[in-house]
Amino acid sequence: MTILLFGITKDIVGSSSLSMPSSSEFGAKKNKTVGELKEYLGRTYPALCNLSSLAVAVNNSYAEDDKIIDNFDQIALIPPVSGG
Amino acid sequence: MSHRYIRQTILKDFGVQGQQRLANARVLVVGLGGLGIPVVQYLNAMGIGTLGLVEQDVVDITNLQRQVLYAEKDIGRPKLEVILEKLQAQNSTTNLIPFGTFLNRENALRIITDFDVIVDASDNFATRYLINDACIILNKPFVYGALHDFEGQLSVFNYKNGPSYRCLFPSMPSINEIPNCNENGVLGIIPGIVGNLQALEVVKVVAGVGEVLSGKLLLYNGLNNSFVTINFDRQPKYCDITNLQSSYEDAICSPEHYLSAEELQRSLDNSSSIQLVDVRTAEEFENYCIPGSVNIPLDSLENQIHKIDLTDKVYLICQSGKRSEIALKNLQEQHPKTVFLSIFGGINQFLATCS
Numbered sequence: 001m002t003i004l005l006f007g008i009t010k011d012i013v014g015s016s017s018l019s020m021p022s023s024s025e026f027g028a029k030k031n032k033t034v035g036e037l038k039e040y041l042g043r044t045y046p047a048l049c050n051l052s053s054l055a056v057a058v059n060n061s062y063a064e065d066d067k068i069i070d071n072f073d074q075i076a077l078i079p080p081v082s083g084g
Numbered sequence: 085m086s087h088r089y090i091r092q093t094i095l096k097d098f099g100v101q102g103q104q105r106l107a108n109a110r111v112l113v114v115g116l117g118g119l120g121i122p123v124v125q126y127l128n129a130m131g132i133g134t135l136g137l138v139e140q141d142v143v144d145i146t147n148l149q150r151q152v153l154y155a156e157k158d159i160g161r162p163k164l165e166v167i168l169e170k171l172q173a174q175n176s177t178t179n180l181i182p183f184g185t186f187l188n189r190e191n192a193l194r195i196i197t198d199f200d201v202i203v204d205a206s207d208n209f210a211t212r213y214l215i216n217d218a219c220i221i222l223n224k225p226f227v228y229g230a231l232h233d234f235e236g237q238l239s240v241f242n243y244k245n246g247p248s249y250r251c252l253f254p255s256m257p258s259i260n261e262i263p264n265c266n267e268n269g270v271l272g273i274i275p276g277i278v279g280n281l282q283a284l285e286v287v288k289v290v291a292g293v294g295e296v297l298s299g300k301l302l303l304y305n306g307l308n309n310s311f312v313t314i315n316f317d318r319q320p321k322y323c324d325i326t327n328l329q330s331s332y333e334d335a336i337c338s339p340e341h342y343l344s345a346e347e348l349q350r351s352l353d354n355s356s357s358i359q360l361v362d363v364r365t366a367e368e369f370e371n372y373c374i375p376g377s378v379n380i381p382l383d384s385l386e387n388q389i390h391k392i393d394l395t396d397k398v399y400l401i402c403q404s405g406k407r408s409e410i411a412l413k414n415l416q417e418q419h420p421k422t423v424f425l426s427i428f429g430g431i432n433q434f435l436a437t438c439s
Contacts, residue, residue: 052255052258
């Protein structure tokens with residue numbers, strides 16, 4: 001599973017993308033959801049939990065927390081950005 | 085139709101009709117900084133009939149690397165004044181309407197109501213959420229652009245019943261959550277690119293050509309020149325807005341509503357009884373609490389509001405500062421006369437610095 005990181009999430013993780021192998025703690029579980037992925041990432045990168053509005057896209061479409069995802073999906077974490 | 089615009093009126097998909105639509109259009113640009121400058125420069129050149137300009141800032145030397153209409157001799161002058169001179173010289177036929185103010189809760193609806201399309205070229209969340217809410221109330225489309233480091237975001241919100249900003253990002257981040265350009269830096273050319281894309285969306289909305297970027301968020305990354313488009317839907321629950329919030333920048337972004345853990349410690353030391361409300365769950369509270377605090381979990385605040393003395397200052401705390409900030413927002417809106425303070429960093433920060 002590839003996770004593209006935008007805005008501050010890139011700074012928090014320290015990279016513009018994350019690759020999650022299917023054997024990871026998260027990947028071992030069946031029927032993963034966007035919400036579970038967020039929780040997993042939040043445990044690894046606690047600063048992500050401070051983001052009050054963090055949009056998640058699955059295969060380039062906005063996804064709610066109950067959206068089921070698999071290892072072939074491309075995920076994007078999109079926080080709001082304010083600069084102008 | 086003037087010969088002046090022949091290079092675009094000969095485009096068969098734009099034509100004289102497209103030009104006439106630009107001439108009849110009234111476009112408001114909020115913010116004359118890195119994003120706003122390319123927007124006004126191109127819209128004015130291309131023949132937008134009426135351009136409203138909202139800006140209260142003056143030119144600073146650190147603006148010059150990205151706000152390319154300002155010169156060294158303009159430092160210290162109001163941006164609006166400089167821009168008006170430049171735009172008048174560039175196209176004397178445009179009806180320019182200056183608003184020498186920042187957009188705020190009091191003036192937003194009055195200013196926005198006279199325009200067909202709004203351009204959000206602001207540089208802070210308070211203004212972005214204010215524009216969103218005002219545009220929903222007045223049923224106006226708005227062209228959004230925003231930056232972070234080498235990245236840009238672009239979308240057209242509230243266009244023909246399409247989704248709004250809150251459909252992507254329902255609630256406004258706190259001032260401490262996401263850095264702005266001043267704190268985080270911005271490569272000069274990035275707002276130039278994103279601002280130009282905003283100007284293009286305005287032209288498409290006004291002239292009715294091409295596909296408007298509605299229901300799509302464009303993510304631009306200048307470092308690898310990639311464009312990623314995310315599709316998203318309108319969420320009626322976030323578009324049901326009939327009034328502006330009682331405050332935007334005031335309750336949420338203003339630093340006087342935040343207290344550091346050290347300041348809390350001083351207040352605890354100096355006063356025999358301060359009203360410290362811990363909004364974590366009962367379990368968390370049992371596990372650890374600051375002596376003298378009372379526990380009202382965030383989701384019970386409304387029901388247990390009688391436990392709070394609203395005539396006294398209310399200190400709000402949680403584990404990290406996030407829930408107390410939500411409590412701050414909710415309570416401040418319902419009880420505007422009471423002073424609420426959220427402890428920044430929460431108990432984590434308190435334990436780290438004060439024990």
